[in-house]
Amino acid sequence: MYHPLINLQTDLLRAFVSVIDLGSFTKAGTALGRSQPAISLQMRRLEELVGRPLLRQEGRSFRLTPDGEMLLSYARDILRLNDQAAALFSRARHSGILRVGLPSDYGVAFLQGVITDHVRKHPEVLLEVHCGLSSVILERMRADELDLVIAMVDTERKQYLSRSWIERPIWAGAEHGRISIKAGLPIAAHPDGCTYRARMIRALDAARIRWRIAYTSPGISGLQNAVVNGLGVSALTRHTLLPGMRVLGPEEGLPSLEDIRVGLFYKHPRLTSAGLGLINHVISQLDAAGTSGDPTRALGELRGL
Missing domain, CATH: 3.40.190.10 (Periplasmic binding protein-like II)
Structure with a gap:
């Protein structure tokens, strides 16, 4: 017997991601041009649609449930692809200032490859690169001072994390x-x-x-x-x-070194067309590198680094 699949509406997913990335229903409403009650209603509709609670209230704040964490990962990819397609058909140009945060070790390899390759193809994009400790550049992104960050992470679950991969020092x-x-x-x-x-x-x-x-x-x-x-x-x-x-x-006589997890971070509600274009480019290169156990090494080989 055929069971129709549920339709995850992008407006509900956008409200969900905005609430998580911006940290409140009110800020999400402001970013999306909706009232706080409207955002709350969208969240309830999404929970009813998936049949699972997505947020757990903790005093005046909230936390993602395990189901919410799982859905968030899918929601980011769905919105990214939706917005990429929308930009394609609307002939939107990737323009504006793009502020990128990189850990010091990526200031050479990653910058010379994937990021600059994309910006060369879009000369109307003005690139600003800020290198530093992962903790510092992530804090700058939380403060809306950076649009996209590549940073070292200590867990698979972290705020604003879109993709992660393993680096072998x-x-x-x-x-x-x-x-x-x-x-x-x-x-x-x-x-x-x-x-x-x-x-x-x-x-x-x-x-x-x-x-x-x-x-x-x-x-x-x-x-x-x-x-x-x-x-x-x-x-x-x-x-x-x-x-x-x-x-x-x-x-x-030297011991082996622990693996390091590296992640791609961004706030979807704050993305410009330039930011969306670069994120899609970075993810496509990571996907092309595969999961051979050292994606960043493969990525470097792809870009001729």
Whole structure:
């Protein structure tokens, strides 16, 4: 017997995503040109449609239920594709200022590839790139100072997260440098708070290897130069390795490093046509890279990095 599927109406999904991204029914109503009661009604209709509660009230705030978290992931993709199709048929131009936040390690690899490739095809888009610690650029997005952020995450569930993938850091040292663990391993690292730095220290402490911070820089190019010149070893990714470096591992007595989860973040209600175009481009490249276990490495190879 045929059971008709429910129709998830985009206006209900848009209200749902807006409430979550903007943090309140009132702000969602303002963004969508509706009253707060109208947004509340749309939320009730959506819950009735799916037959599950999506939000749980906690005092004056609310929290997503497990079903709400699952639906949110689908809703983001549905709205993104809907708005992409609408922009195509309306012949909307990708224009305006696009503010992108990148962690320092992506300031080279990711920026040279996917993001700049898209902007070159749309010269009417003005690009602003802000690099820094993941926690800092995510906070700037919460404050509506950034439109799109690539950042390191510690969980699969995080506010504004659209996609995530696994990054596998590796130890890198000077090509002809000698590693002496007994003398205390010199490390080149970003300032305290960096995910890569934390993983290096945890791995070395667990292996009872003495270490010292020999070089500190907020930028990836500084760390790369420090490694090439033999000032210290560092945790990098394969697509940030440079000539003059070599991969280090168990042969040199170094422990493996924990995987890092990287995510793509944005607030759908705040997206401009330029932001939507870039997000669709980034996601299409991630999908093309596949799920081989190291999507960012595959992505770098796709873009010739």
